[in-house]
Amino acid sequence: MPMQITRESDYAVRCLLYLKERGDAFSAVGEISETMSIPRTFTSKILQKLTKAGIVRSVRGVGGGFTLNREPGKITLLDVIEAVEGPIKVNVCVIDRKSCDRVETCSVHHIWVKMRKDIRKWLESYNFSNIEEAENTPR
Amino acid sequence: MPMQITRESDYAVRCLLYLKERGDAFSAVGEISETMSIPRTFTSKILQKLTKAGIVRSVRGVGGGFTLNREPGKITLLDVIEAVEGPIKVNVCVIDRKSCDRVETCSVHHIWVKMRKDIRKWLESYNFSNIEEAENTPR
DNA sequence: TAAAATAGGATAAAATTACTCCCATATCAG
């Protein structure tokens, strides 16, 4: 049952929530994984992806670890999800037209293209600064 | 890389596009699967789900097959996707709070709840009547 | 130079998706 983020994305968000809390301090993998209840080695892999994406910064060796690489307000949910899952597709034909030979005559293709665009925009509107604010806003 | 509809959902949409085209006539599985390039036995299973969901009507025996069970305008993309994939989740905790014991203190949980709501509303706004119209609308 | 940390490749386990097979049941023509 897709149309669902992966466990990995959920874990990535947890990592970033933790790092935000820690401010400028560097946090080690073990500390993050234990506090946020994420399997340790998996946490390590996720932080590697976040580092490559420039969301997080890492320092090796004694006293090293991870810290946010930019203000929480500049890290969106879209950044995080695409960093760990790769670009959002919605449907195979959206990213790669050649993946379906019905694409030229298909009357729903454009819907999935629009859906991708709208979902990305939606995810981009939430960042690690306004996530917690939104919680207290009445709906 | 989730955040993506399944092949099964894509196939289901194709089936319905075909049945819409055929109007009141009944179409057999073989006919649908060949025309829409869907594996035959899989097509059969998908049509079963659509029938159970009341989207499509079936008649057995000679001259039988499938036809739409209501106007195209009353069949939304949400109906179709949830008929084949089950309810959209977005994240495990959204449908089942007990699936994560961090839920009480989690500051992103509410975001996924809202996302589910918004995606469902979005999918509900497209039906088999306005899908093709939308195509010709300038963006 | 030793200890403490991340980096990265390879691989394994589990779950899900994508399908197939087979037989039961219904419908209709003759």
Add this chain to the structure above:
DNA sequence: CTGATATGGGAGTAATTTTATCCTATTTTA
């Protein structure tokens, strides 16, 4: 009533993806 032609549904298989784990290399500081 019988045979041909459909769908219904359970069970099973194959392929792919997700969810990890292990091991070794490299970096950094004391």
